[in-house]
Amino acid sequence: MRDQLTSYPKDKIKILLLENISDVSVEEFKEAGYTNVKKITSALDEKELIAEIKGVHLMGIRSKTHITPKVFAKADKLLATGCYCIGTNQVDMNAATNAGVAIFNAPYANTRSVAELIIGLSIMLIRKIHDKNIAAHKGLWLKDAKGCYELRGKTLGIIGYGNIGSQVSVMAEAMGMSVIYYDIEPKLPHGNARQVRSLKELLRRSNIVTVHVPGDASTHNMINEQTLAYFKKGTLLINYSRGDVIDIDALRNSLVEGQLAGAAIDVFPEEPEKNGGKFSSALQNLPNVILTPHIGGSTEEAQLNIGLDVTSKLLNYLEKGITTGSLTVPSLSLPMQAKTHRILHIHKNVPGVLGEINSKLSSHKINIVGQYLKTNDQIGYVVLDIDTSLSNEAFALLKSVPNTIKARMLY
Numbered sequence: 074m075r076d077q078l079t080s081y082p083k084d085k086i087k088i089l090l091l092e093n094i095s096d097v098s099v100e101e102f103k104e105a106g107y108t109n110v111k112k113i114t115s116a117l118d119e120k121e122l123i124a125e126i127k128g129v130h131l132m133g134i135r136s137k138t139h140i141t142p143k144v145f146a147k148a149d150k151l152l153a154t155g156c157y158c159i160g161t162n163q164v165d166m167n168a169a170t171n172a173g174v175a176i177f178n179a180p181y182a183n184t185r186s187v188a189e190l191i192i193g194l195s196i197m198l199i200r201k202i203h204d205k206n207i208a209a210h211k212g213l214w215l216k217d218a219k220g221c222y223e224l225r226g227k228t229l230g231i232i233g234y235g236n237i238g239s240q241v242s243v244m245a246e247a248m249g250m251s252v253i254y255y256d257i258e259p260k261l262p263h264g265n266a267r268q269v270r271s272l273k274e275l276l277r278r279s280n281i282v283t284v285h286v287p288g289d290a291s292t293h294n295m296i297n298e299q300t301l302a303y304f305k306k307g308t309l310l311i312n313y314s315r316g317d318v319i320d321i322d323a324l325r326n327s328l329v330e331g332q333l334a335g336a337a338i339d340v341f342p343e344e345p346e347k348n349g350g351k352f353s354s355a356l357q358n359l360p361n362v363i364l365t366p367h368i369g370g371s372t373e374e375a376q377l378n379i380g381l382d383v384t385s386k387l388l389n390y391l392e393k394g395i396t397t398g399s400l401t402v403p404s405l406s407l408p409m410q411a412k413t414h415r416i417l418h419i420h421k422n423v424p425g426v427l428g429e430i431n432s433k434l435s436s437h438k439i440n441i442v443g444q445y446l447k448t449n450d451q452i453g454y455v456v457l458d459i460d461t462s463l464s465n466e467a468f469a470l471l472k473s474v475p476n477t478i479k480a481r482m483l484y
Contacts, residue, residue: 081482083107086391087128092116092135094157095380105388115347131387133157134164136367137346142168147403152481153177153390153399155383159370160315161400162288170451173478175402177386182378183370187313188240190369191283192248194337195224197279198309199336203363212401220334223250226268230279232272232295233286233314234260241283242266253278257291259382276303281311288315298323307334313369316340325355328362335361339369394456394483403447403454413442414464415483418455421476422448430455433470439463452478 077197083106093114102110116137117125124133126148133155134140140154145168153175156164159423161178164311169176197203208215229245231238231254242252243263252266255275262268269275272295276282282304286292295308296319304310310333312319321342327333338356344367345352356362370379394417397406402419420426427446433439434457443458459467464482472480 074332084109086130087111088131088133089113089125089129090133091138092157094133094135095376097159097377097380098384101384101388106116114321118346118432119143124149131155131391133383133387136160136163138163140169141271142162145169145172145174148174149274153387153477155387157379157383159183160288166401167451169224170401170449171478173452175396175399177383177390177398178400179379179382180479182241183372183375184236186375187237188244189313191237191313192244193240194313194363195229195245195281195283195309195483197363198311198335198337198361199224199374201229201361203335204360218406223249227280228253228278229249230254230275230282231266232256232275232282232284234262234266234268235285235374237314238283238285239263239287272300273303273399275299276308277305279305279308281309283316286314286318288317292318294318296320296324298326301327301332301382303469304333305325306332308332309334310336313339316342316344321355323361328356328359335363337363337365339365340367355363367480387433392483396454402452403449405445405447405454405456407443407445407456408443410443412461415459416457416459416464416468416471417479417481417483418457418474418477419479420453420455420474421478422451423476426453426474426476427455429474430457430471433474434467437466437470439467439470 081164086107086109088102088107088110090112099110099162119141122138122144128142128150130152132151133150135158142165151174156176156178159180161176161177164176166176205215226249228251231242231252234254234256242254245252246264253275254266254268255272257270260268273363287428288482298320301323326334341354354364356364394415395406396402396404438461441457442460445456447454468480468482
């Protein structure tokens with residue numbers, strides 16, 4: 074069935090995968106008939122990516138490769154890019170939208186891996202395992218219960234009650250914890266968790282605080298000198314979300330002064346571009362502070378799930394024009410039409426384009442069997458199912474419509 078889904082020769086579809094994306098993605102593409110797949114284990118800088126991008130139809134990246142306006146300008150064939158991770162900050166989304174390139178990510182595929190680790194870190198911190206481990210490796214026997222506690226009966230405060238935060242909530246309750254959460258929007262609680270009205274209230278009531286928010290202007294340094302003063306003395310802080318949501322220097326001062334009893338940090342304002350790169354942080358060499366290299370979702374299961382999720386979205390767009398999950402091209406999920414040819418049309422969102430499309434086709438007596446349109450602030454996306462005998466003529470007409478960004482004959 075898949076062999077019939079695209080009129081463009083599959084061996085001519087060029088796919089570029091960077092940053093050692095899971096081999097399951099390569100296997101999925103090849104299983105679908107796409108053999109022209111190039112996999113590079115490292116990230117590429119702008120100059121290197123510009124050299125590689127020519128002729129590429131689909132691209133996969135993780136968090137270290139930045140796709141800039143200059144890259145999109147040189148991407149002569151690029152239809153879609155898959156971010157094989159949660160975040161998309163590494164992609165210039167405005168440039169992607171204006172270029173008509175669909176951007177997909179995997180917002181849910183590694184939530185379990187992160188949630189499990191948050192519970193594990195909570196136990197490690199509250200029992201001061203990190204310090205005792207270091208001491209044991211140095212030959213020092215620190216058999217001491219002072220300052221070590223159970224999770225049971227403690228209050229976990231979750232900042233950001235999304236997919237990860239809500240999973241952490243369920244697992245924390247199973248450990249006997251009370252759970253409160255703060256989110257900018259009302260969220261239905263899982264189990265017995267309770268939403269609080271303000272960040273200040275959450276910080277004052279919690280024994281452990283874990284942060285699960287996106288990185289944007291509203292969350293930049295949301296944990297700072299002022300908000301750290303609201304924490305109860307002896308609180309533990311965990312950040313496995315975004316590197317710019319905590320003022321690292323303010324956090325260090327709070328730890329040194331004893332306001333916070335410990336922290337686990339996985340993401341930082343500045344991180345090495347490549348694996349094995351030199352890393353420096355003001356939080357290094359502090360007691361009861363666990364630092365990890367952005368590995369919150371780095372499990373074999375998560376990478377497998379991410380590979381399957383993003384690759385499926387790329388294939389659905391390539392073969393069917395489905396944009397469900399796209400962050401740039403408006404989302405459309407549509408059925409196949411028998412005995413038709415499908416044409417995809419991406420255009421600037423200005424008045425009159427749809428009228429121009431219909432006028433051109435009707436003036437040439439081309440029958441539209443099915444038509445689907447969705448727009449966002451910048452672009453419009455039209456999918457047309459055309460009578461097979463007239464599809465080539467229709468395609469030529471659609472490419473000539475003013476304000477066209479991309480037109481593609483799907484099958």
